[in-house]
Amino acid sequence: MATGRTHRPATRSRGIPEATVARLPLYLRALTALSERSVPTVSSEELAAAAGVNSAKLRKDFSYLGSYGTRGVGYDVEYLVYQISRELGLTQDWPVVIVGIGNLGAALANYGGFASRGFRVAALIDADPALTGRTVAGIAVQHTDELEKIIDDNGVSIGVIATPAGAAQQVCERLVAAGVTSILNFAPTVLSVPDGVDVRKVDLSIELQILAFHEQRKASEENPGAGIDGSLPAAEEPPVVAKRAARNQAPAAGAERPASPDQGPDGDVPAVMPA
Amino acid sequence: MATGRTHRPATRSRGIPEATVARLPLYLRALTALSERSVPTVSSEELAAAAGVNSAKLRKDFSYLGSYGTRGVGYDVEYLVYQISRELGLTQDWPVVIVGIGNLGAALANYGGFASRGFRVAALIDADPALTGRTVAGIAVQHTDELEKIIDDNGVSIGVIATPAGAAQQVCERLVAAGVTSILNFAPTVLSVPDGVDVRKVDLSIELQILAFHEQRKASEENPGAGIDGSLPAAEEPPVVAKRAARNQAPAAGAERPASPDQGPDGDVPAVMPA
């Protein structure tokens, strides 16, 4: 998932495994919930259950942070909340800009989780002049022209891209040039960035496709033999396959594609993007 | 059980590694773009670059699907598009329901990538009576009461949850009871589901927190001195390490020794939710 792997051991093995880092937010959320209920301590077993992992993994994860538990007792909730927050860098406030205020960008701006927990939406940016000045989630949308100034004025180092795919790379470059070094990309495109810049990607259609894969497998497990086209082209000639043997109900309006067997790049539906 | 007895080599054996499955959509997108430009063949090197991975990994991934390339030449773009689509189950049409039509749900409904590529939004569902009947992305929002009927009538097996966190588990249970076996969860909560049900999670604030972790590390690399050095003490620490972002800083609760759970609520907000 994480793109851009530019981390070196440098000195001491100060490196927490990436897989562990990815779970820390999960633990933090579970701990925060416990904290709100004034639960003073929690065992690895309980916390693991709340976070949806197993306890051995959790203990191993925590062991990379240090020894923050008490044998025979468990972990002090408040203390652990603080330690993990610190490890994640959430004890400081991160100003964030969101570029692309379409449906998705607006949803992100309204997302409560942003405002809490160390992140602050410093600005909303969009290329559409019709949007600038309008207010979304209590924040005025500013025009793309201002991008560099906004980044600079606010000391922004984290940017969120929620533009159409076609605009993403360009926006990315401007963000990076202006000083942003971490990007959360919602546009369905691969961003190329210089070393030292981190990119994380959230891609709806990829998630759905992964689900479809497993769903299909479930189906064929119950009903083997119903597979599509069992014939295995044992590496024959790569023919211009007549694709999509539509065997299902009619798709919604015009998502069909003409599969002319003779030639033609025939539009495979473009990788569309978020609004 | 069952499964596992592979007759012959060469063919796809059961069990494509999960890491590979997660990359197939990426390859598919890159291939689709090539297809649109009428590029007939592509090498592992080129395709890997377009997908943002390295070529050895790509070849290994493809080797799990079968031998679809031609040595000395590369891969036939159209053919590979078809093979990967088939493997992912995209040669059939998957009806999907979206539950929770707030900001996020609406954004998802409008997301173009949904309609294309084998997915079809079969229904939008929300608990708010004020919304039902209203149209979003050309689809009428229906009330939660209809959930079971909708699932059943449309043969839905994939559900998307975009409700507030508090409602997610309940919605999940109803979806599962009605026959849904794959869930894409946008609510920031851990869903518990019976065996056989797949859940994937998309969590904005987790992604941001992971970025913050790396961002923090970058900052302390340039500006050692006030870093997070794990071997040392907890207690206070001079926040505001970042080069940029010298804005506010967060709470920073006491967190001395793990002992007194007396105080706690430092106005820590709940794990908020979308919509």
Place this chain on the structure above:
DNA sequence: AAATGTGAAAACATTCACAGCT
């Protein structure tokens, strides 16, 4: 000559199982 497909090695991640602390 060019590029795939794949064993084998290396790196990384998870799980086990228990010694050691409270």
Place this chain on the structure above:
DNA sequence: AGCTGTGAATGTTTTCACATTT
């Protein structure tokens, strides 16, 4: 007695490097 912290074992993923095929 209970629960953490961690080496060792196991499993998974990535990378290497090259024989094989066109």
